[in-house]
Amino acid sequence: MILVFSVFLLSLLVITALAVVRTENLFVAVMLLSIFSLLMAANFFVLDAADVALTEAAVGAGITTVIFLGALALTADQERYGRQASRVGLLVVSVLAVLIIYSTFDKPRLGDPDAPVHQHLAPWYLENTPVYMDFPNVVTAVLASFRGYDTLGEVFVVFAACIGVLFILGVAPGGKVLERDDQDSGLKHHLIPQVVGQLLIPFIVLFGLYVQFHGEYGPGGGFQAGALIATGVILYALLQGETAALKAIPRPVLMGLVIGGALLYGSVGVACMLMGGSFLEYSVLHSNPIKGQQYGIILIEAGVGMAVCGALLSIFHAFAARPIRL
Amino acid sequence: MSDLVLDALSWVLLSLGGGFILVGGIGALRLPDLYSRLHAASLTDTMASLLIIAGLMLQAGLSLVSLKLLAILAFLLLTGPTASYALANAALQSGLKPKAEKLAGNDAEGVE
Numbered sequence: 011m012i013l014v015f016s017v018f019l020l021s022l023l024v025i026t027a028l029a030v031v032r033t034e035n036l037f038v039a040v041m042l043l044s045i046f047s048l049l050m051a052a053n054f055f056v057l058d059a060a061d062v063a064l065t066e067a068a069v070g071a072g073i074t075t076v077i078f079l080g081a082l083a084l085t086a087d088q089e090r091y092g093r094q095a096s097r098v099g100l101l102v103v104s105v106l107a108v109l110i111i112y113s114t115f116d117k118p119r120l121g122d123p124d125a126p127v128h129q130h131l132a133p134w135y136l137e138n139t140p141v142y143m144d145f146p147n148v149v150t151a152v153l154a155s156f157r158g159y160d161t162l163g164e165v166f167v168v169f170a171a172c173i174g175v176l177f178i179l180g181v182a183p184g185g186k187v188l189e190r191d192d193q194d195s196g197l198k199h200h201l202i203p204q205v206v207g208q209l210l211i212p213f214i215v216l217f218g219l220y221v222q223f224h225g226e227y228g229p230g231g232g233f234q235a236g237a238l239i240a241t242g243v244i245l246y247a248l249l250q251g252e253t254a255a256l257k258a259i260p261r262p263v264l265m266g267l268v269i270g271g272a273l274l275y276g277s278v279g280v281a282c283m284l285m286g287g288s289f290l291e292y293s294v295l296h297s298n299p300i301k302g303q304q305y306g307i308i309l310i311e312a313g314v315g316m317a318v319c320g321a322l323l324s325i326f327h328a329f330a331a332r333p334i335r336l
Numbered sequence: 337m338s339d340l341v342l343d344a345l346s347w348v349l350l351s352l353g354g355g356f357i358l359v360g361g362i363g364a365l366r367l368p369d370l371y372s373r374l375h376a377a378s379l380t381d382t383m384a385s386l387l388i389i390a391g392l393m394l395q396a397g398l399s400l401v402s403l404k405l406l407a408i409l410a411f412l413l414l415t416g417p418t419a420s421y422a423l424a425n426a427a428l429q430s431g432l433k434p435k436a437e438k439l440a441g442n443d444a445e446g447v448e
Contacts, residue, residue, distance in 0.1 A: 200425065206418040210411075 012056060019053050034089045040078040047071040060229035061149045064221070068237035073322050076244055080329030142293070143303045145226040153231065154307040158290040161310070162275055165317050169272040172321035179328040207249040214242035222315050226307065232314025239315070240322035252330045259323065267320025274313035278306055342394050349391030356384035369435040370427050378420035385412045 026046045033039050047070025054063035118125035139151040153161050215238075222235030247255030279290040287294035292306025363376025389409040393402045 200422070202421050203418055206414050210414065 016053070016056050019049055019056065023049050023053065035087060036082055036085075036089055037079075037087045039089075040075060040082060043078070044071045044075040047074070061147075061231065061234070064229050064234045065237065068234055068241060072241050073237055073244065073326075076248075077325060077329060080326065084329070084332055142300065143226070143307070144300045145304070147226055147228060149229070150225045150231050150307065150311070154310055155290075155292060155303055158279075158310065161314065162279065162290070165272050165275050165314055168317050168321045169268055172268050172324050175325045176328055179332055204249055207245055211242050211246055214245065215239055218242060222311065223308075225311055226304070232311040232316075233318050235311075236315040236318025236320075237322060240319045240326070243323055244326055247326070247330065252327065256327065261324070261327065264320045264324045264327070267316045268324060271313045271315070271317025271320060274316065275310045278309045278313070282306070346391040346394035349387045349394065353384040353387035353391060356380045356387065360384065370432060371424060371434045374420055374424055378417065382413065382416050385409065385416065
């Protein structure tokens with residue numbers, strides 16, 4: 011049964027991907043990409059990767075779509091034809107596709123217990139998460155503690171990406187610009203989205219906080235929570251206008267979140283060193299090593315959440331604040 | 337006995353919900369313009385989510401799962417119609433006229 015469902019989802023994914031390539035209307039492409047992400051999230055969920063599914067749904071289907079739409083508002087919404095596709099390109103792609111498909115024959119089958127991935131480190135993680143951390147979600151344990159260096163790198167990537175986008179979009183464009191009248195921004199005059207949106211925002215943010223602090227016990231953690239909270243604030247910005255959202259959470263606060271999140275993560279590592287452990291070895295944070303691990307993970311997850319939320323909102327505001335060029 | 341009745345009832349609800357989705361899907365493909373398609377899709381979608389979640393709640397019985405399903409239902413009942421409204425409103429504001437208006441304007445000739 012689950013196999014039938016997986017095949018159904020995967021074929022829908024292929025159809026959506028082909029539709030994205032074929033459509034010439036970029037707006038349609040953005041919507042199809044959002045559908046693609048949602049299907050992908052369902053796929054991850056079928057494969058029992060609830061944490062990844064949550065991230066894909068929040069970031070891929072939610073925020074990326076909004077940011078794409080923000081970018082589309084600044085450009086045209088029809089694809090412009092470039093050079094016609096060459097035969098060489100087709101040949102290269104077909105050869106590569108055949109090679110990749112051929113190489114998948116060597117892969118172990120889905121769910122094969124003898125696959126290397128299930129033999130090497132995974133059993134150790136599964137066995138030792140209750141010993142070292144004493145909480146059920148192994149994904150959070152691996153992400154935040156066992157492979158804390160990787161996640162630190164990811165947070166720095168988020169930080170760098172945010173700074174990069176702000177550098178590119180912060181430059182004022184030349185030429186005539188259309189002054190944006192703030193009265194028109196947002197959906198102030200549309201009663202139904204207004205009322206329903208206002209009703210939902212607190213629950214979205216609350217759910218984000220739940221995902222943030224429940225990451226040790228259920229699917230979730232800083233990345234998902236940051237994206238969810240950012241979604242709530244973006245909804246507020248869409249309803250009330252960008253100025254109101256910036257008044258609620260001003261730019262310096264957003265930058266503070268991005269910088270503070272990355273800094274918090276790094277300084278937890280340094281604090282571990284100062285207390286006699288190695289970098290990001292949380293066990294030394296408390297006299298009880300298990301407590302120490304839990305404190306460390308809560309702190310760095312908070313750092314991740316802050317950095318992701320701040321970065322996504324800064325990028326959104328960078329797109330929204332950019333004047334439309336005439 | 338009562339288990340069997342509950343099970344049967346829940347499957348009736350689930351199948352009805354599936355039927356509504358099917359009808360909505362056919363409507364969204366077959367009807368002539370955006371507004372009538374949206375009408376088909378959104379109304380059946382709301383009804384179907386109501387029926388399917390009711391069916392699932394009967395399957396789950398009195399448990400935390402039912403409460404979560406209820407929360408999902410409340411969320412869907414709020415967001416679904418709002419999204420449909422926003423879509424129709426955006427279409428109207430960007431200048432898409434409903435087809436019915438064209439039909440009324442020049443009688444039967446407007447049929448494409």
